């Protein structure tokens with residue numbers, strides 16, 4: 262913006278520049294609006310009713326007019342005047358012109374006026390392809406490529422299962438979420454995206470390793486024993502229900518005003534008779550109409566006059582039975598990696614040697630502490646080595662331990678952790694950290710890199726102290742200095 266002739270110019274990245282940019286684009290908006298009074302200028306036939314000459318987002322600008330030389334001249338003249346006044350110029354090598362139903366002679370004349378190259382649909386606007394036809398697998402490839410690039414970047418880092426779960430939900434699925442808000446993704450792409458997420462979760466790479474838990478289970482909510490990862494297929498249906506909701510409520514958005522002006526003409530979307538010349542996205546929104554109309558959540562949202570994509574999604578996923586161990590995870594302040602291993606254990610999916618044997622992976626099958634067969638039951642509870650740890654940590658918490666069989670012991674943990682209070686909160690943390698430490702110790706023994714310098718029970722206690730002292734309701738019961746529970 263050095264053109265204003267001031268001494269101190271504003272550089273790119275200056276905090277004030279986005280604000281100035283918005284102001285200047287407002288000027289462009291008003292200036293192009295004056296085309297209305299130019300008798301030589303004609304709106305694009307599908308823009309006339311709403312008097313649309315342009316849409317823009319950040320520095321992407323789309324200009325529309327009828328396909329005749331005079332209209333394009335008028336449009337270009339306004340834009341050039343704007344450029345001269347503000348110093349904001351378009352880079353001709355990055356500009357394209359798109360025709361629809363314009364004769365070849367007119368096209369040639371118009372191209373001369375603009376000096377822009379001829380563009381082909383689809384082109385990208387706001388990072389997604391704009392296309393007059395259904396998205397092809399090929400057009401969705403940039404989405405897959407972005408996810409692959411992320412995974413390659415992370416695969417060099419050492420991440421726990423819990424860390425990878427976070428990245429799947431917060432980044433990989435967030436990239437896809439942007440697309441699912443505007444497009445119905447092809448089924449193949451949904452499968453591809455889910456396969457990438459699944460592979461990354463279980464192996465840390467884009468290529469696969471056997472999943473320990475089925476993806477559908479991983480997508481279940483926490484109370485039903487899952488990790489609450491978004492299931493794309495249902496999510497895409499829910500985002501389309503949201504589009505339908507906005508159409509039904511005739512929200513004040515440009516795309517809705519436009520559809521209303523040219524298609525629905527004031528008729529409610531739920532009653533409107535669909536026309537064959539609608540765009541493919543509009544058609545796919547309409548296809549969801551009958552499914553959504555009968556949905557209990559849709560009826561409820563009409564009553565409440567508010568719509569939540571998340572709630573629609575929950576309904577589309579269907580009822581999922583609660584797990585009796587779900588409360589073991591509520592307000593469990595153990596490290597996420599410890600909670601993840603606990604989760605695999607309660608699902609019976611932790612790869613102990615007996616389980617590996619059943620899927621054809623050969624091991625010696627023995628517990629690394631005592632030579633008995635390694636099963637979940639033995640490793641985490643029955644092994645005399647583990648028993649000692651349980652006794653020490655539970656006594657430390659102030660519980661009287663009676664030697665009982667495992668199923669009664671587990672029953673006791675379930676009942677106790679379902680209750681409220683700070684002590685149960687500590688118990689949950691102890692359970693998760695104990696399982697995690699036993700599993701880690703087992704892995705160190707199996708893979709031969711033991712470097713134990715401290716007893717496992719001591720490490721569990723320290724971890725509980727470290728995590729607990731940051732929680733107000735727990736901190737007052739922890740004597741960190743003496744490693745005691747008050």
Ligand SMILES: [Zn+2]
Nearest residue numbers: 628630631644
């Ligand atoms: Zn053992």
